[in-house]
Amino acid sequence: MRAAEMKTIKMSATDKMLAYADMVAPGITSCEGCNVELTMRTVLKVLGPNTIVAIPPGCMGGVQTVGWEDRMGTKIPVFFPLLDNTASMLGGIKKYYEHIGRHVNVVAFAGDGASVDAGFQALSGAAERGDNIIYICYDNEGYMNTGFQRSGSTTKGSWTSTTPVGAAHKGKKTHRKDAPMIMAMHDIPYVATASPAYIPDLIAKVEKAMQVRDGMAYIHVYNACSTGWGYQPCKSIDICRRSVQTRFYPLYEVEHGKFKLSLDIKQPKPVKDFLNQLKKFRHLSESDILEIQELVDRRWNRLLGLCQI
């Protein structure tokens, strides 16, 4: 059953996840408890078989979704773009299918490194150009597949393998960029943030993205990474939920310029409740945490302001 039919038949998220076929082969090699894998399987289930997916170098590229030993890692056409050209390659694919009058979901499932750093120029270009692709960024705050190097999406103060903690320096020196907000400022038809801790919300957002025909649909998913961040794998969903409940990672969507909170966090927990779960923040001082709290508050207020326009 596909998105168009779902409008008439109300199914719960659980029903949908049971009814839709998994587009990813069993037994890919992601880490135990990896919620990026969960996110990928979920969104590809919703997208279904009429989909071409690009998975650039990064965790999900590295876990053999593109295939291994002559076999496919997915049941749909899949390829490895370069780290920095996912959006433009997809733009070309989509343009050809539009040219011959055939509708296909042309989708990126790309990490933050490939999206907000090296691939950002191509992403911004495709957004501005109005390429009708669905771009899903899984943001685990760094280049985790190659051993946890920092990216432009890494939170200030984080330990990473390229921003180590020592006597002289203590982790990353600057704030993470607000990638979904930057994408929203492109005034594309659809931008949303999502979390694997809120699967029904994620599913609904992918369904909306699939309806877009007049430009790019961009979904930014904040994914915890047990291996790189340092916490027990069984706590992945709890960590993701904390990021939302502390307003660290607000869930919202922007449809044709109209901002809307998907989940209003009226009584937020302090951001410390999220940070103190993670080994990568263990060295943070009270003032470091306060600085992150201030950023969280500032970004939340800015978002609220935008929601009132």
Place this chain on the structure above:
Amino acid sequence: MEKLVVVDGNHAAALGALLCRPDVVAAYPITPQTPLVEHFTQYIADGALDCAILEPESEHSAMSILEGASLAGGRTFTATSSQGLALMYEPYFRASTMRLPIVMDIVNREMISPQTIWGGPQDSLSVRDAGWIQIYVEDNQEILDMNVQAFKIAEHKDVLLPVNICFDGFYLSHMTEGVLVCEQEKVDAFLPKYLPEHVKLDPERPMAVDPLTPGAYLQYYRELHMQAMDNAKKVIQQVNDEFAQLFGRSYGGLVDTYRLEDADYVLITMGSLTGTARVAVDYARQKGVKVGILKLRSIRPFPKELVQQYLKGRKAAGVVDRNVSFGWHCGITYLEVLSAMGGALNMPLLPFIGGLGGEDLTIELLAKAIDYIVAAGKGRYNTPQQAIWLVKGEEE
């Protein structure tokens, strides 16, 4: 009847590409290629062809877009120069190794630094080992005709490689000449629709493209790629001959010659400077010097056998390069010719460099090169260790 138009090289290139009915075109403007993109997009805006145009934010994305469109099954075209080519190097290498028959014109321009915008094939020659077919042309008619031939070569089942048609910035791109425009029906008959079988991203036939590939497979792919390059030698010639039959214009295939049959001395050229060299050769012939031209057209694949065949039994030869190979103190095509000759070289072979950064390679300078070649053939000048620089004001 073919229509005669008076156009510059960029316009001729746009007309040639248009005749091939590409499905998707994406190009980022850069001097001296910019008018090519403008002409092409104007034709599309005027409704000359139903072609999807994407306006990329960089050359890197231009090539990436074409890779996507080609993987989806489309015929694709773009053009660039110099820094643009350098910026797209990453997807450029990948287009050939994914065996995508993209056609890209390179309007040759020097590489920076020093800051420059003028002509010279340093850009494309520097990436000659990235797996593309590279063909260098002499005039605007050849630009148009080779753009038509390029798709046929690229899409041939024994080749399936991307093709560069390279022509000199400004000397050709901005120079106006009379050009005959092939008739559309004839081009349609000459160039059937592109139907990829080797690689395609299509939900009706799911395929994983480019998974992480172990060395043994990679080595096998490289071997096939090299074989395709070898096959291209035959195909370039076949396509040239078929084109000549249909349209009445032949360019010789991998190489062309001028007054070479009885020549003792050979001037080896490439690109637009060949036109000037023809005049220099005519003057020398008037003085009784038996000199001819071997014009290199295909640099990849390199026509090793033909170079050997055409240089056999001559007294001396020289290669004029409008580019350099740092570390060898000579030009790049000189090295190519030298390698092609290998142990078969039994005469002086002189390296000349001139015309860099759009400098004029005059008839006088080429006459000077011929004098050097003749002197070397008569034993009065040894093959030098370093290139002979052809510099204006130093003709004598």
